[in-house]
Amino acid sequence: MSQENFISRDLAEQIHSKVGTPCYVYSEAVLRDSASKVLAFPNAFGLTARYAMKASPNSNILRFFASMGLHFDASSGYEVRRAIAAGIEPQRISLSTQELPDDFVSLVESGISVNVCSLSQLKRFGQELPGEKVGLRINPGLGSGGTQRTNVGGPASSFGIWHEDLDQVKKLVEQYELNVFRIHSHIGSGSDPDVWIKVVGMNLALVDQFKSVTHLNLGGGYKVGRVEGEKTTDLQVIGEKMKAEFKEFAAKTGRKIHLEVEPGTYLVANGCSILSRVQDETSTGEEGYKFLKLDTGMTDNTRPSMYGAQHPMWVVPADNSRRGKEDYIVVGHCCESGDILTPKAGDPEALSPRTLKKARLGDYFVIGGAGAYCASMASKNYNSFPESPEVLVREGGRVAVIRERQPIEQIWANEVAVL
């Protein structure tokens, strides 16, 4: 299932006159639809659905999802602070981080929960907060992901406590009388459903090792199709299979485990497009390519350059002229040869021409599937381009600005003049 373009020329003109281009355009209707699907995740004994906020952390998106009943996964102490500043109750925030912040004690005291992600984190947690409730993020020894860079389980991944270190974990838990209430595992983004089911079994085996555990968090990583040929995970299908595993576990052990899931991508990926404009073109002759140059690029979306990620793209003509088709390499506006928006799938070094409507300078150009890890992972201020604005298209059609374009002075505001 590939994404449709939800930005018509009328809407593009309206947004352009309000904040200019480039701009992230979120659709409230699409966000609501994906959140409803996550909240309907099949479960045997209760569900907490979290939004992995690193995918796109604008406070309006956090509040919107909170209003629908979602909780939150934060991946740094700063994200916790950001969510709290957005008005999210600390009780709804869980922290799983590669870098346990110095102020984790005060964050826990405010009400958040923590999944420790390494033996040293477990030790620090125990020393500061003996007897406290804690979650354990375990690397089950099996990973899955769209690419090696999004695979966060298995021996090549540093995320979580290695599954063979459980004896050391148990020693520390005993030493500090910690109450392990949650097992957590997140094995990668873009995982296969079959791998998912395997991982559920491995995780329930871990739950079996810790009698105090009441919650199993299976992370995120549900696949989302952005372009033709990519599949979107059917949550009902994998959820029903998981539900059966939880029931079987309860029948065997008498323990009714509460399920947690925490997708990022699934909730926002197709809920946002980047609205840009074609600002130049060039060609490199018979043996070469036709290039379209946009007023956006890696400053707004690094995924193509990092992973060879594929995004749907549409030329939205600024006039009513008839257009044929043309094969283009679409490039960003940075002086950086890697700023390519149409790489070969999975290979950011190679070019893959895209057949698009013939474009003219000044046309609108829409990049779809830009809700997850685009605004949050942009190479902000490279070439001193300001951070782009974000707008939300409300369900009634009204366009609300949820972030202004960064004023240029802010780019150097923290510099200290000593020369």
Ligand SMILES: *Cc1c(COP(=O)(O)O)cnc(C)c1O
């Ligand atoms: C990033 C992350 C997620 C979300 O992953 P998606 O692939 O965006 O669904 C969930 N849990 C943790 C711990 C993460 O780090």
